[in-house]
Amino acid sequence: MTKVLAMNGSPRARRGNTDKILQPFLEGAAEAGAATETLYLKELRIQECQGCYACHMLTPGRCVLKDDMARVTEKMLEAEVLVFASPLYVFTVSALLKALLDRMIVFGSLDLEVKDGVVVHPARWPEKKWTWVVISNAGFPEREHFAPLEDLFRRFARAIGGGTQVTIGGMILKGMGEMFSVPALLPNYQWFFDACRQAGREVVRDGSIAEATQSVLDRPLVDISMEEFAAMSNAFIEMAVKKARKRKKETASEQGG
Helix, strand or coil: CCEEEEEECCCCHHHCHHHHHHHHHHHHHHHCCCEEEEEEHHHCCCCCCCCCCHHHHCCCCCCCCCCCHHHHHHHHHHCCEEEEEEECECCECCHHHHHHHHHHHHHECCCCEEECCEEEECECCCCCCEEEEEEEECCCCCHHHHHHHHHHHHHHHHHEHHHCCEEEEEEEEECCHHHHHCHHHHHHHHHHHHHHHHHHHHHHHHCCCCHHHHHHHCCCCCCCCHHHHHHHHHHHHHHHHHHHHHHHHHHHHHHHC
């Protein structure tokens, strides 16, 4: 049975917009016969890489930091599909997911080799092959904002064994993602969530997201101009700020009384 391990790097964990995309994908994967698991990095203790190289020179393949990363690494080695999910923060992944990616330095060995004209790290576990899927969302509507994140994962996949260990099975990168935070609007995006489920089925069954499914996933959530989107977003932000300030005032009043 194919094992799919998803790592959600959103600080909002189960409450975030990222999980609204991730879970339908995993539902589709399960429908295709996979065993799925979600790790919420917010709930784990994964320290920052110290750059000490002990995992290469003293304890090969094993980090000297004592935290949850050892357990996560074991789960990664047991899985065939790894899903990296994160909101877009400063055009890349969240700090939670970046800490995990940095600690994945153990997946390559310290020495170097040349593959297809590029210097890379040989894989520490050359017999292991993975399919990676990347899921992200951003408040910005344009796809171009995800370019640094896309480049990060494509380069990282190549750096481990020169691309012999990792295949990118697809990326679900959704602009206007903050619209998922409005419960009343979610039924309008059922077509997108259905496509996420289909993508999960295809990755397990075929190893990648089909072109037709990808084209649906890439469609804008709403067909409006950028000016209309900005105006709508500003109105939503103004309303959210008023609600937050009202809640703060009410809380302060209750505590004071």
